[in-house]
Amino acid sequence: EIVLTQSPGTLSLSPGERATLSCRASQSVSSSYLAWYQQKPGQAPRLLIYGASSRATGIPDRFSGSGSGTDFTLTISRLEPEDFAVYYCQQKGTFGGGTKVEIK
Amino acid sequence: QVQLQESGPGLVKPSQTLSLTCTVSGGSISSGGYYWSWIRQHPGKGLEWIGYIYYSGSTYYNPSLKSRVTISVDTSKNQFSLKLSSVTAADTAVYYCASAGELGNFDYWGQGTLVTVSS
Numbered sequence: 001e002i003v004l005t006q007s008p009g010t011l012s013l014s015p016g017e018r019a020t021l022s023c024r025a026s027q028s029v030s031s032s033y034l035a036w037y038q039q040k041p042g043q044a045p046r047l048l049i050y051g052a053s054s055r056a057t058g059i060p061d062r063f064s065g066s067g068s069g070t071d072f073t074l075t076i077s078r079l080e081p082e083d084f085a086v087y088y089c090q091q092k093g094t095f096g097g098g099t100k101v102e103i104k
Numbered sequence: 105q106v107q108l109q110e111s112g113p114g115l116v117k118p119s120q121t122l123s124l125t126c127t128v129s130g131g132s133i134s135s136g137g138y139y140w141s142w143i144r145q146h147p148g149k150g151l152e153w154i155g156y157i158y159y160s161g162s163t164y165y166n167p168s169l170k171s172r173v174t175i176s177v178d179t180s181k182n183q184f185s186l187k188l189s190s191v192t193a194a195d196t197a198v199y200y201c202a203s204a205g206e207l208g209n210f211d212y213w214g215q216g217t218l219v220t221v222s223s
Contacts, residue, residue: 035210044213051207088151090208095152097150
């Protein structure tokens with residue numbers, strides 16, 4: 001069973017700053033199946049990135065994904081106020097534990 | 105645009121069976137290409153995949169829940185359902201239905217429904 005470990009658990013940043021979120025798999029996974037989601041309080045998760053680096057429909061280009069093998073990254077180039085949320089990576093039936101991006 | 109909506113009791117007694125239904129609109133379950141899924145989120149915690157069903161009826165379950173889970177589909181009503189048996193307080197969670205494409209990413213989600221297990 002693949003385990004996805006996200007770090008850091010919490011990221012405290014200011015609007016306009018760059019956010020770098022990590023997702024590490026316990027064994028090599030296909031990039032095709034690696035996705036990232038954003039979840040705000042009281043809402044369902046929203047698909048941001050699929051196939052490790054492809055943005056889902058309507059997702060701003062400040063969101064980008066990269067990585068391969070066991071190490072994947074979600075980058076938010078310049079944080080907007082609406083970007084403060086929890087982010088999850090996912091590979092097939094496994095989700096990471098999440099990274100909370102909070103306002104510093 | 106595909107939309108999903110969960111429905112079912114918000115309160116279930118311990119040892120009983122939790123039953124939820126997801127109604128799909130804006131797309132047909134029987135058109136294929138999607139895996140119709142259930143995911144849950146314990147209060148204040150992360151996401152846990154429960155399982156999914158293909159329109160043909162093929163199912164795939166999380167091994168940790170497999171002994172208690174049944175997912176079924178009713179293509180005539182464009183609905184799929186979740187049954188989780190022998191529930192305990194640990195099954196209290198927000199339950200989401202979602203659709204997964206061929207790459208396994210969940211692109212459409214329901215709003216979620218809170219199910220509390222309590223006597």
